[in-house]
Amino acid sequence: MAATQVIRSEWTKIRSVASTVWTLSLAVVVTIALGMLISALSKSEFDDMSRGDQLSFDPTFISFAGMSLGQLAMIVFGVLVVGNEYSTGMIRTSLAAVPQRGTFLFSKIAVAAGLALVVGMATSFVAFFLGQAMLGQHKASIGDSGVLRAVIGGGLYMTLIAVFSMGVAVMLRSPMLSLGILMPFFFLISTILGNVGATKKFAQYLPDQAGSRIMQVVTPLDDDTPYGPWGGLAIMAAWVVAVLAGGYLLLKKRDA
Amino acid sequence: MIELEGLTKRYGEKVAVNNLTFTVRPGIVTGFLGPNGAGKSTTMRMMLGLDRPTAGDVRIDGQHYDRLKDPLTYIGALLDAKAMHGGRSAFNHLLCLAQSNGIPTSRVHEVLETVGLTSVARKKAKGFSLGMGQRLGIAGALLGDPRILMFDEPVNGLDPEGIHWIRNLMKSLAAQGRTVFVSSHLMSEMALTADHLVVIGQGRLLADTSMADFIAQNSRAYVRIRTPQRERLLDVLHGAGITVVEAGEALEVDGSKSERIGELAAQHQLVLHELSPQRASLEEAFMQLTAESVEYHAHSDAPLEQPEPWGDGWRKD
Secondary structure: OOHHHHHHHHHHHHHOOHHHHHHHHHHHHHHHHHHHHHHHHHHHHHHHOOHHHHHOOOHHHHHOOOHHHHHHHHHHHHHHHHHHHHHHOHHHHHHHHOOOHHHHHHHHHHHHHHHHHHHHHHHHHHHHHHHHHHHHHHOOOOOOOOHHHHHHHHHHHHHHHHHHHHHHHHHHOOHHHHHHHHHHHHHHHHHHHHHOHHHHHHHOOOHHHHHHHHHOOOOOOOOOOOOOHHHHHHHHHHHHHHHHHHHHHHHHHOOO | OEEEEEEEEEEOOEEEEEEEEEEEOOOOEEEEEOOOOOOHHHHHHHHOOOOOOOEEEEEEOOEOHHHOOOHHHOEEEEOOOOOOOOOOEHHHHHHHHHHHOOOOHHHHHHHHHHHOOHHHOOOEHHHOOHHHHHHHHHHHHHOOOOOEEEEEOOOOOOOHHHHHHHHHHHHHHHHOOOEEEEEEOOHHHHHHHOOEEEEEEOOEEEEEEEHHHHHHHHOOEEEEEEOOOHHHHHHHHHHOOOOOEEEOOEEEEEOOOHHHHHHHHHHOOOOOOEEEEEEOOHHHHHHHHHHHHHHHHHHHOOOOOOOOOOOOOOOOO
16 A cells, blocks of 8 residues: 555545635634734733833734634644544545555545645744734844744644644544544633643643744743743644554554 | 455454354355344454454455555445545545545546446535435445455345346346355345355354255245135045145145145045145245344353343444
8 A cells, every 4th residue: 555645545535525624714814813903902002011011022922822713723623634534434434445544544644734734834924924014013023033933833833733633533533522622621721720820830731832832932021931942842742742643553453 | 255264253241243254255146144233244344454353364365454455456345325424525535535546537437427426426425315325335346346345235225226226236246257245134135136145143154055045945835725625635635645734724735746736636626726836935034044043142141131132233233
């Protein structure tokens, strides 16, 4: 079984369902629009901010504010790419056509991750430039120290969150269950854990909190995070590798 | 050729498929018969490498399924007509299967034509009727022009025209020298299509025989007689050494002795209102065969406090 055959097949699968288009469009639109809105609001409120807040004002990070919501659409994309195989029963047809389960899984993930990377990277750049346009005189420039890294990091973050969701969906096999766990987790629980003193130490190692560090250019004043931007992304990548490994082992072992 | 050797599948305590050994040969339609829950679908999933056997082995043309290079070109299967993404068009569904096995796109158009779905090729599969879905599943099975074809309950839910079409398709595939393996829970359906019969019940092999032999062995032949001169005829038949069973108004004689009985009646100038050779239905024979397996199983290993047979309905078959 040539992997290139399976990759072509997976590309046909992913481009031929409507959910791909609407989840990714939603991710693009929400991330960019919400980023612009919050950037515009921040600009108008800048003069009322405390001195400390003004000093640690991070225009790059502000323009990515839409990702907190946009990432949910990326999660839906990742979950549906994998979960639809199970919910529709297509998985049995797919595995009968490609019985090498590792080839099947990693071809599917490579195709979906590649697509998420292209969309995520474009979204990140557009969100940055439009966000900066909203920020007026407080804006950052792409040439400033650390800014390009943050913008590229934003695209990588969106890709990794999608791939993480794919791994979870392989393990759970049900799109509803996967979304029921991932959506509240990344939208609410992770944030809550990160803001409560007792759980903060632990929460900063969660995939989204560690990964989003890469989008920061100005570190907050009281920051004591034990990792840097690339360190944070590496922690997120380790989570992704872990769920993919778990998904692969389960897929290999389980009856389809 | 599909070869099973001691194929066994256990789910915890439950034995879904129990030590099956048989061979599916090319050039004929082999029917795979058993009541719902007998383990037919589980067996077929193991043949396709979807479920892992607990014990035993199944080989396709001498190889394990996951060793086949481009498996769709060896064996095509229709397991479940619903096993596809409803949001994808018929064409794209077949295209992604074709691409994964290096089958050219032109072949997708060919099989769509074969199953009569060309006009709806660009329509989403979720709008398809059961019959159209079944046809699309069959198109997927034919895609790689495989030497072996496998259909799980292909006529379920089809209209008479669709049933007729599938029967003829299976026969013509077998006539081309291909191996055709088709499951059903209906004996009457098998009697019309299958040349060879593999019967299972509670996951056990109950019969592996040619259709003709199965009919000869399991379908009791008898002669039904009605006469107004009942007592005299009984005496005559007893005198000739023929055993008679009284079945309500009529009399029944085992075997196919209608000529002999007619001649005896004529000799003794007896009036007959009916003298007809009969055959017990295959459906009856099949039910008897599988009922025995249920009973046997319940006595042998099912605990007494759990009287209902476990085999029914716990897993889709």
